[in-house]
Amino acid sequence: xxxxxxxxxxxxxxxxxxxxxxxxGVPSGLTPKDLLQxxxxxxxxxxxxxxxxxxxxxxxxxxxxxxETDNTVQDITQNLQKSNLSFSQVYKPDPKRPDVIQVxxxxxxxxxxxxxxxxxxxxxxxxxxxxxxxxxxTLTMKPIYERDLEQRTVQQxxxxxxxxxxxxxxxxxxxxxxxxxxNQILVELPGVSDLDQVERIMRETARxxxxxxIGGPFPxxxxxxxxxxxxxxxxxxxxxxxxxxxxxxxxxxTFYVLQRLAIVAGSDFRSATPxxxxxxxxxxxxxxxxxxxxxxxWNYTSANVGKSMAVVMGGTVREVATIQSAIRDxxxxxxxxxxxxVMMLSKLLRTGALPATLTYIxxxxxxxxxxxxxxxxxxxxxxxGVLLVWAFMLVYYKWSGVxxxxxxxxxxxxxxxxxxxxxxxxxxxxxxxxxxxxxMGVDSNVLIFERIREEIRAGKAPSAAVDQGFAHAWVTIxxxxxxxxxxxxxxxxxxxxxxxxxxxxxxxxxxxxLFTAVYVSRVIFDAHLSKLEPGKMVSI
Amino acid sequence: xxxxxxxxVDWLGKKWYFLAFSMIFSVAGVISMAWHIHTIGSPVPxxxxxxxxxxxxxxxxxxxxxxxxxxxxNDTGISDAEISxxxxxxxxxxxxxxxEQTNESALDTGRQQIENALRAHYTSNFTVRSVQVVGxxxxxxxxxxxxxxxxxSLLGMLVYLWFRFQLIYGVAAVVACFHxxxxxxxxxxxxxxxxxxxxxxxxxxxxxxxxxxxxxxxDRIRENxxxxxxxxxxxxxxxxxxxxxxxxxxxxxxTFLTVLSLFIFGGQVLKGFSFALVVGILxxxxxxxxxxxxxxxxxxxxxxxxxxxxxxxxxxxTRA
Numbered sequence: 086x087x088x089x090x091x092x093x094x095x096x097x098x099x100x101x102x103x104x105x106x107x108x109x110g111v112p113s114g115l116t117p118k119d120l121l122q123x124x125x126x127x128x129x130x131x132x133x134x135x136x137x138x139x140x141x142x143x144x145x146x147x148x149x150x151x152x153e154t155d156n157t158v159q160d161i162t163q164n165l166q167k168s169n170l171s172f173s174q175v176y177k178p179d180p181k182r183p184d185v186i187q188v189x190x191x192x193x194x195x196x197x198x199x200x201x202x203x204x205x206x207x208x209x210x211x212x213x214x215x216x217x218x219x220x221x222x223t224l225t226m227k228p229i230y231e232r233d234l235e236q237r238t239v240q241q242x243x244x245x246x247x248x249x250x251x252x253x254x255x256x257x258x259x260x261x262x263x264x265x266x267x268n269q270i271l272v273e274l275p276g277v278s279d280l281d282q283v284e285r286i287m288r289e290t291a292r293x294x295x296x297x298x299i300g301g302p303f304p305x306x307x308x309x310x311x312x313x314x315x316x317x318x319x320x321x322x323x324x325x326x327x328x329x330x331x332x333x334x335x336x337x338x339t340f341y342v343l344q345r346l347a348i349v350a351g352s353d354f355r356s357a358t359p360x361x362x363x364x365x366x367x368x369x370x371x372x373x374x375x376x377x378x379x380x381x382x383w384n385y386t387s388a389n390v391g392k393s394m395a396v397v398m399g400g401t402v403r404e405v406a407t408i409q410s411a412i413r414d415x416x417x418x419x420x421x422x423x424x425x426x427v428m429m430l431s432k433l434l435r436t437g438a439l440p441a442t443l444t445y446i447x448x449x450x451x452x453x454x455x456x457x458x459x460x461x462x463x464x465x466x467x468x469x470g471v472l473l474v475w476a477f478m479l480v481y482y483k484w485s486g487v488x489x490x491x492x493x494x495x496x497x498x499x500x501x502x503x504x505x506x507x508x509x510x511x512x513x514x515x516x517x518x519x520x521x522x523x524x525m526g527v528d529s530n531v532l533i534f535e536r537i538r539e540e541i542r543a544g545k546a547p548s549a550a551v552d553q554g555f556a557h558a559w560v561t562i563x564x565x566x567x568x569x570x571x572x573x574x575x576x577x578x579x580x581x582x583x584x585x586x587x588x589x590x591x592x593x594x595x596x597x598x599l600f601t602a603v604y605v606s607r608v609i610f611d612a613h614l615s616k617l618e619p620g621k622m623v624s625i
Numbered sequence: 626x627x628x629x630x631x632x633x634v635d636w637l638g639k640k641w642y643f644l645a646f647s648m649i650f651s652v653a654g655v656i657s658m659a660w661h662i663h664t665i666g667s668p669v670p671x672x673x674x675x676x677x678x679x680x681x682x683x684x685x686x687x688x689x690x691x692x693x694x695x696x697x698x699n700d701t702g703i704s705d706a707e708i709s710x711x712x713x714x715x716x717x718x719x720x721x722x723x724x725e726q727t728n729e730s731a732l733d734t735g736r737q738q739i740e741n742a743l744r745a746h747y748t749s750n751f752t753v754r755s756v757q758v759v760g761x762x763x764x765x766x767x768x769x770x771x772x773x774x775x776x777x778s779l780l781g782m783l784v785y786l787w788f789r790f791q792l793i794y795g796v797a798a799v800v801a802c803f804h805x806x807x808x809x810x811x812x813x814x815x816x817x818x819x820x821x822x823x824x825x826x827x828x829x830x831x832x833x834x835x836x837x838x839x840x841x842x843x844d845r846i847r848e849n850x851x852x853x854x855x856x857x858x859x860x861x862x863x864x865x866x867x868x869x870x871x872x873x874x875x876x877x878x879x880t881f882l883t884v885l886s887l888f889i890f891g892g893q894v895l896k897g898f899s900f901a902l903v904v905g906i907l908x909x910x911x912x913x914x915x916x917x918x919x920x921x922x923x924x925x926x927x928x929x930x931x932x933x934x935x936x937x938x939x940x941x942x943t944r945a
Binding site: 133141143265266278280281284444445446447448449450451452454455458459461462463465466467469470471473474477480481482483513514517520521523524525527528531532535538539557560561564565567568569571572573575576578579580584587588591 | 626627682684732733736737752753754755756757758759760762763766767770771773774777778781782785786789822823825826827829830832833834836837840841844845848868869871872875876879880881882883884886887889890891892894895898899902
C-alpha cells in the first residue's frame, strides 16, 4: 500500500472516531443501557419525541405604550401645575390610539412657557409636539421610540417568563422571540404536558401593587361612583375586591376607590417569601423592597399613618390594611390567600411582573407516551430502511456493494455525530430526514458505480474505469447536492420546530454524504485496486 | 447483476402519451382542488396548524364509544366538536377537533372544556396524547410562510441551474418540479387527506429530489452535447436518458424503499409526510424523463423553427 493511501485511511478512521465521540461522548459503560443513556445525553430530542409544551404568545405591547403615556400625562399635569400654567385638561383623546396625548385649554398668554415646557428634553425625545387652535397641544409618541419601547417590552416579557419557568424547574426551556410575527414569543418546555399549570404561572400578568385607598368599601360599583359625585377623577379608579377577601362575604362584591398610581409596584419588590403569621395563623407573604422603593414607601407611610393601603393583584384588591407606622423596606402581606396563591404570589414577586398582558395564539403539547411511540416508529422505519438498502446494494453491486454500505454506515455516523456536537435537535420529521438521507445518500454511490460499469463496458482497465467513473459522476453529484441543500436550507430558514429538525438532518446528512460517497468510497476502491492482481476486474 | 443493459427506448417519441398522462393527473388534481375550494374553502383539506382550531388526541384504556364522548362534550355546551377515531382501532385513540376560535383571548377554553368533560366522564381512564391549539394569526402566518418557502426554493434552484447550465434548463427543471408539486398536492385533494406543516416539508424535499433526477439527465445531455455536436438533439436526449436510466430507476427505487418503510412503520404522525414522499418520488422520477427533457427539446425545435441557431447549452466543465 502506498503511504498516501495509508494517510487517507488514517484520516477516515480519525473522522469515524471523532463522530462516534459526537454520538456517544464518553459512555459510562459498554452495556446497551449505558450506551443508550450516553446517546440521550448527547443528542437532543425535540418536543415531539420527548413530550412537552410548545406555546406562542402575543405580547400586547400597546399596553406598555399606554402605561408610558399614562405616566407622561401625570407628569405633564404635575409640571404644568408646578409652573403655575393654566390649562383645562391633559388626557388621551382616543382609546384606540394609546400613543397620543392632548393638552387642552392652555392660556394663550402663557403659550411660550407651555411650548418650552412641552418641547423640553423631557418630552421631545419621546414625542412629536404639535399645537392647534385654542391652546391645544398634541403629543404623539415618535414611531422610533414606540418601536423601541415595544422591543423592550417583549424582551422584558421574555426575561420574566424565563424567570418564572426556571422557578417551575423545567430543564432546558427555550424562550425566544418568535420570528414569524411582530411581538410574539416562542416558549418550549420539554417534559411539561400539564398546560393548565403552565398557563397559571405564565398568564398571571398580575402585577402586585400597593395603592392608597381613597374610599370604600362600597357594596357596588354604582355606590362607589356615587361617592365621587358620579364621575371618576383621572387620578383615581374603582377596583373590586376579590370575593375571598376578608371582610367581603362570598359572592358579595365589594368595591374600593383607589389612587390610580401605585405607591410601589412590580419591580419595586426585591424578594418575597411565603410564611404563616404566628399570631393569627393566616398565610402571609413577607416582602422586601428595593432601596429606592423603600425610600418612597417610607415617605408615603410616614406621611399617612392611620390611612389605608390596598394590596392589588390581577386587577382586584386582595387586602386592605391600615398603616400603623412608617415602613421602610420590608413588610408582610396577610390576606385570605390559599396556599397555592401564597406560593404563586411569592413566586411572582420574586420574578417581577410582566410588562404587558400575554395572549396565547398557539399551543401544542405532546404527551410523553406519544413521544415514545414516535421514537419507536421512527427508529423501526429507519432500521428497516437501512437494512433494505444495504441488502440491495450487496446483491446488485457485489463487493462494491460492501464499499457503498461502509460509506453509508459512515454517513450515518457522521450525521448523528454532527447532531451530538452541534446540539441540534432531533425531531420526528428529523428522523424522516435521516431515513431520506439514506435513500438519497446511496444515490451518489449508484451514480458512481453505474458510471464505472459504463467505463468498464467501454473497455477501460480497472483503475482507469474507477478514476473516470468518479471524475464524471462528481459533476453530477455536486449539482444534485447543491440543489437539495438549497431547498433544505430554505426550509430551515422558514420552518419552525419539527420542520427545522428535518431540514437540519437532511442538510447535515447530504453534506456528510459528499465526504463518504466520494472520498471514503474512493479510498476503499484505491485500497482494493492496489491489491488487485493484474488482469482481474473489480467486483461491481 | 444488472437490470438495464444497453437500453434503446425512444422516450421523446412517446411525448404525447406523457403529455396526456400528465394532463390527466394534473387536471384531475386541479378539478378536485376546485371542488374543495367550493366545499371547504381551501384547495386541500388543511391540518389544524394551518386551519386554526383545537385538536386533542386522546387515548382511552378501553374501546371508546364515540357517541358517549360526543354526549359528554355536548353537555359542556360545545356543539360543533368533530370526534373521530384515529389510527389503528386497537390503539383506542380518538381525535376531538373544534373549529377555529376567533377570539384570541379565549383560545384555550375549548381545550379546557374538552379535558374537563372527559375527566368528569372517564375519570382517569384516558390519557391526553397531544394537544394542538392554533389561533387564527399563527395559521395564516404559516400559510404565507409555506407558500414563500416553496417559491423561494424553486427560485433558488432556477438561479443555480441558470448559472450552471443555461436559463432554459432551469426553466424546464422548475416546470417539471412544479408539475410534481401540483400532482402531489392534487393527490392529497383526491384522497381527501390533510396537508400539515410536515407535509409541506415533504413537498419541499420533493422539489429538491425531483430536481436531482432532472439534473442527472441534464448533466448527461450537456456532456453528450460536448462530445457529439452533429447528432440530432432528440436522438442525443434519448441516448442521455437511456444511459442514465439505470441510475434513475435504482436511486428512485432505493429511496422509494426507504420512504415506503417510513410509510409503513413510521406511525400515524408521519402518515401524511410519507404519503407525500411516496407519491412524489414516483412522479418526480417520471417527470425528469417525461416532462423536463421533452421540454428542453421542444424549446430548441421551436427556436430552430424560427430560424435561429440551436443554442448548444454545453457549459464549461468543471473537473473534480
